Amino acid sequence: MDDTHAPSLLRLFDPEWDDPYEFYRELRESSSVQWDEWMRCWLVLGYEEIVLLSRDERLSGARIDSFYEQLPSATRAGLAPLKKALSDMMLFNEPPRHTRLRRLIRPGLTPRFVRDIRPLIEGVANDLLDRALPSGLLDVIGDFSEPLTREVIARLAGVGGGHIHLLENWQGLLHEFFTQSQEVIPRINDLRGAFDHGARARRDGTEDDLFSRMIAGQLDRADYTEDEIFANFLLLIDAGQATTTHLVGNAVLALCRHPEQMAMLRDDPDLAAGAAHEFMRFDSSVQFTSRVALDDIEIGGQLIERGESVALVLGAGNRDPRRYPDPDRLDIRRNAQDHLSFGHGIHYCLGAALAVAEIEIAITTLLRRTVDLRLAEAGQSWLESVNFRFLQRLPVVVTPVF
Template sequence: MTTSIGKPTLMDMFRPEWSDDPYRFYAAHRAVRPLFWDEFLRTWVVLDHATISALLKDDRLSCSRVREFHDRLPPDSRNRMAPLARTLVDMMVFNDPPRHRRLRKLPKSGFIPRHVREIRELIERTAGELVAELPVAGEFDVVADYAKPLTRRMIATMTGVSDDILHLLEDWKGLSHEFFVQSDAEIGRITALRQAFDEGLPVRRAGTGTDLFSRMIAEQLRADDYTDDELFANWLLLIDAGLSTTTYLLANAVQALLRHPDQLAELLDDPALMPGAVHELMRYDSSVLYTTRVARSDLAVRDRRIAAGESVTLVLAAGNRDPERYPEPDRLDLRRKANDNLSLGHGVHYCLGSAFALAEIEIGLAKLLEGVPGLRAVPHRPRWLQSINFRFLQRLPVAVGPESGGS
């Protein structure tokens, strides 16, 4: 359960016994030490729901860590990662108040009932079209054939990505993951997206853009002076969150239901369970495992002293499986009230697009289950993105139609 240096570290999750099921790793450590210092990653690791919830609301912890991380890189890596760093520093998720409040205001006026209704209608239509294209017999891959196309079409429509550059949204990788593992694989894609964004910027600034993002920000652009970099960074944030986390939330939810046929049957018998079921499915297997903060000042947490400048890793997925908050946490129970799960964050950084994400999972699941009766799992070994922070299922083969070998 430990590395060769004999101390607990999140890097142990790359070991074969933990890689497929990080929740066993979290449970084993939480029972002994719900807060521990990870010497390998140089961060405090927090594993219980109550402490994570409190720290997500604690303004003594800072989200502004991109520039500090970038400045610590060796010169060659610093130069290589500079284009991605310059974009991330302007995203609201990597800023603290008061700048965070200002950036959050930019699209906030768009999250009104009219736009939410519009998005739900778009999800209904898009998911219905995709389900109609799925085979009625044989096999398909939920990730490649449904979850990815659904989120890609949704995000393209919301952000005004035209058909001629739609390929730039394919095979998307989480930008924060790429930055913190010092991968420059996405920089070329981001550069191309920036060029396309800049071409359409005059229309957005004039308030005549017709895509949802343009309409969401039009009111705030009249009230405040945002730089082109700020506009692009938070446009890209909408793409990044919508393509990466939402795709895999949906895929993980389908896998969880297929692994729990009793719960799947209950949901099929009572579709009214779906809104609450989405929260339980997100609690059970989220696509984002943790978030990181930096201590602004010294603070005491669970009788330990966290010094100013030290990193604090809040393992959201561990909090979601904390037995002190959720009895029998490893059991999927679609009737459980799990609205306080940590998958969408907490406090001032609670996901601004939560209504959109929840709607996409709810409607995407409902359309799939309604339109593909008899959906069942195909025996396979799950393959996950090699990451200790993201729970991204790379493929999910399923079967439909009559089972072979029947009489």
């Protein structure tokens, strides 16, 4: 049987599919739930189906161990520190452990905390643009969004000046794990050393960094190991830096390709908070999340059998015309707060409000500080991944406000 054109997310590596959303549309027209023979998993492409499965206790996000155990022994040995960190993150666990780990950080990421941190985000954004705009050429990723999110997360996680270089060019730990890359291991080990240095002060309440203050009320319960605390410290860095960096980059790209929307946002900056959600719906930096079936599940006219893998394709659900009229049109006035880019159900991103604030502030500051903003190159260079929509760079020509 010729399966050259069989439906598979791996076809996104083909040159003909420069835009994944066109590919999702073609797949979804066939079925909202279908089998991917090459990836050996079910693709769930419809908004409603993704929401239903995100709430279904018969699907589990605890998928790190199963992938790791299939690797050759030499690869497992090299990846062991990364596997350990991922396995201890709340994101890759289910209740009751997930509930306990989520409780560690949840009290810190409150609306009040996000309001209090806004001046920091605004200050960093302006400092970066002070340095970059006078040249008339700005790499949105390298000059702006990556150092912005790095500085914010360094302050939040308590990564001091002597260690902030460890956060540079952070690509995402899950990407490193599933591509079996060991390049990040020395960085994790160095971050663990910096983290362990403050362990006693964190436990006795004398450490003053924001992460320690966020979790202070939980540590007196003595039911968290240092490995668990470190893993979710890494999760804070991972989710708070790489994904937000590229949410900002993808938003700027979308505005450059839709100048009428950029003009609308320049004229009415109050639209920015809602626009941040539309940017995430339109082009999320994370395209799918994986699960494993704990039992048989019938959905979308298909039977997912126990033990089979499932990819909830968030990027496809965000463009489902059954949920969003004219879904391939960027509309910053659209009510898109129910988008799937932060996940759904018990795994909904704890840092969602912080990410929205960073996107809102980054975009409004950039537009306020410029009178013109346009792409410097016709094509874009993306990370080679079917899951992560990460721009390698985004050079734009700018005319700054003086």
